[in-house]
Amino acid sequence: MAGGGSWRWLCVLRARQLGALLRGRCRCLGVSAASRLVEAGLQPRLDKFGGLSLHLAQLRSPDSLDTATFQGWLQDSVKQWKAEGQKAIWLHVPILQSRFIAAAAEQGFTFHHAESDCATLTLWLGEGCSKLPHYATHQLGVAGAVLNTNTGKVLVVQDRNKTTNVWKFPGGLSEPGEDIGNTAVREVFEETGIKSEFKSLLSIRQQHRHPGAFGKSDMYIICRLDPYSFDISFCQQECLRCEWIDLAELAKTKDTTPITTNVARLLLYGYKEGFDKIDLTMKEFPAVYTGLFYKLYHRELPDDYRNTTNL
Amino acid sequence: MAGGGSWRWLCVLRARQLGALLRGRCRCLGVSAASRLVEAGLQPRLDKFGGLSLHLAQLRSPDSLDTATFQGWLQDSVKQWKAEGQKAIWLHVPILQSRFIAAAAEQGFTFHHAESDCATLTLWLGEGCSKLPHYATHQLGVAGAVLNTNTGKVLVVQDRNKTTNVWKFPGGLSEPGEDIGNTAVREVFEETGIKSEFKSLLSIRQQHRHPGAFGKSDMYIICRLDPYSFDISFCQQECLRCEWIDLAELAKTKDTTPITTNVARLLLYGYKEGFDKIDLTMKEFPAVYTGLFYKLYHRELPDDYRNTTNL
Incomplete structure (x- = not known):
């Protein structure tokens, strides 16, 4: 499973050795700073x-808690x-309570991530660099190579906002929670009006x-799609x-990108x-954690290798 | 190229039709709310x-700008x-100025993302749903399938923090800016002490x-690695x-995950x-935007298809 090696040991340590003890301590801090947080509702x-x-x-x-009081409590609690x-503190702040963020920052908290109406800050208390996992590091772009196998022709577009005449496969950014193949099919339809079906992942x-990814990394996947409509009505x-x-023309032309040429x-x-x-x-499997399904992509296995008995 | 289709047209529209005009307007707003923002330094x-x-x-x-004044300016400016x-406003807020975030939220701004010491908020002013691009949507986990081709044996681990005895390939989360193959090699070494070299991407x-991804999506890639050390010294x-x-045993055993079995x-x-x-x-190409290099992974092309003259 994917998981940050650097923080996994921390989970083990915390869950096994400190878990029960910790919850006990938080309840019995007495007159401590942390107990004042608990009295204010922050367990x-x-x-x-x-x-x-x-x-x-x-x-x-x-609304009745001023930032100076909160900052004092937080400062004493962090010491404790x-x-x-x-090893680490996570602070989840609703956007309308953002006045507490600067107070936390004064104690060394930084933004881990924020979305919609909530920000999450962290403070690493362990030794060395933070071992907490990073937030999402990649945006995902997906393009569709739609090939008409009857004619050997493939669907390509030229972006309106580029100066040079560069042919490329239609595509765009994945929506949150959207499967790779669905992004390809949706983007192809939005840009060209062509309806298609996901066949495989190519590159x-x-x-x-x-x-274009706010300085983060970009993952760009090209899928092979089968068309089931052929009349272009492209997004002006x-x-x-x-x-x-x-297709042979596209493989040869200089009016394209290195990736398009290769694919x-x-x-x-x-x-x-x-x-x-x-x-x-593509093959689908039930996910352990979420009860949802996930999709796995790799070379097709020959029948000989699919059954345990043959191995 | 990857790029959100939904906001691309907006870029075109803005850059071509409104760019110069807009900058002119901002300078000559006179006694308007927006001009007060400009006077305060916010161009x-x-x-x-x-x-x-x-x-x-x-x-x-x-420090001399109170949140009520800022909120008033922002409210009037947004109207203007x-x-x-x-169509959209982006507001970048240093963490120590976070008191302005709630004021912006009162005008409808929400968090787009935040990291380290800065939060970015957006307000969509266009019609319908926001057409602004999302922030990073995926974390990336990478595992290494290290095969000793002399013995037919492959390197596997059992996680300490799992209850069942499940064999899997060693791996973990990618660091920001880290190439897929480097993550596999690093994680294999950190977990097992085995030194290895990237060969290919398998799944x-x-x-x-x-x-484990704060509700975001997880991309999990398994690479094929060649070992060049063989004595295990695993992370306890x-x-x-x-x-x-x-390898044939791993392909048959029930003590593993469906992905490990398949791979x-x-x-x-x-x-x-x-x-x-x-x-x-893998093949490396120079990136147009960054001056850096990017890596492209796909099936190896036979020589016949690599040269234009043969096509």
Whole structure:
């Protein structure tokens, strides 16, 4: 499973050695600073990542708590938690209570992430650099290489906001929670009006410090799609041109990007010699954690290797 | 190129039609609310995403500006910008100026993202749902399937913090800006003490609403690695067990995850019939935007398809 090696040991340590003890301590802090937080409604909880977690949404009377008082409580509590051997504090702040953020920052808290109406700050109390997991590091872009196998023509577009005439596969950013294949099919339809079906995954590109990704990394996946409509009706706002062009032409032309050239050649190889030579096919599995399903993509396994008895 | 189709048209519209005009307007707002923001140091700039961008770090005297005054200015400015046809406002707030966040939230601003010592809020002024691009949506986990081709044995671990005896490939979360192959090699070494080299990419899994990813999506990639050390010295904090086990055994055992089973079978197929049957190999290209290099992974192209002249 994916999981940050650096914080996993912390989870183990916290969950096994400090968990029960910690909850006990938080309840019996007596006249301590942390107990004043608890009286105000802030019951620190052991976080799944192995730190203490405070949710300011639980404050009983947030409007009557001034930032100086909160800052004093937090300062004393942090000292106490550190003395108790806590490794990290997570602070969840509703946007309308954001006046407490600067107070926390004065104690060394920084933003871990924020979205919509809540910010999450962290303070690392352990030794060395923070071992807490990072927030999401990648945006995901997906394009669709829609090939009409009857004509050998593939669907390409030219972006309206680019100066050069560069053919590329239609595509765009994945929506939160959207499957790779669905992004490809949706973006192809939005840009070109062509309806299509996901067949396989062809290529993956990773690019760091992407200016269009707020400095985060960009993952860009090209999928192979089968068309089931053929009349182009392209988005005039996004595209300058949209055409079905000969795949061999696309593989040769200089009016394109290196990725498009590579994937066009790959697609030509698959078209001539069998798509099993180029495809990563998809299989669905139930997820342990969420009760949802996840999708796994890899080369198709021959029948001989699918059954345990043959191995 | 990856890029949110939904906001691309906005960029075009803004950059071409409103850019110069807008900057002119901002300078000549006279006694307007927006001009008071400018006087305070906040010069709104046309953002690459097609909205107006304000950086509170530019405030000349942030400590002498009270939140009520700021809120009044912002309220009036938002009205004015909306009347001018602006589609979106981006507000960048240094953590120590976070008292202004709640004031902005009262005007409808929400968190777009936050990291370290800065939060970015947005307000969508256009029609319908926001067409601004999302922040990073995926965390990336990478594991390494290290196969000793002399013995047919593969390196596996059992996590210390899992209750069941489940064999899996060592791996963990990618660090920001880290290449896929480097994550695999680093995590394998940290967990097992085995030194290895990246060979190829074998599988990709996408899983949404991942509890270990703060509710974001998880991308999990397994790479094929060649070992160049063989004596295990595993991390006792992370792993309960670490062994070289027979690849055919791993492909059959029930003491593992569905993904590990699938990839073990795939690896067995490659081991017996040639790794070209299973590998996505890597190629590096110069990036247009950043001056850095990016990495592209797909099936290896036969020589016949690499040269334009043959196509």
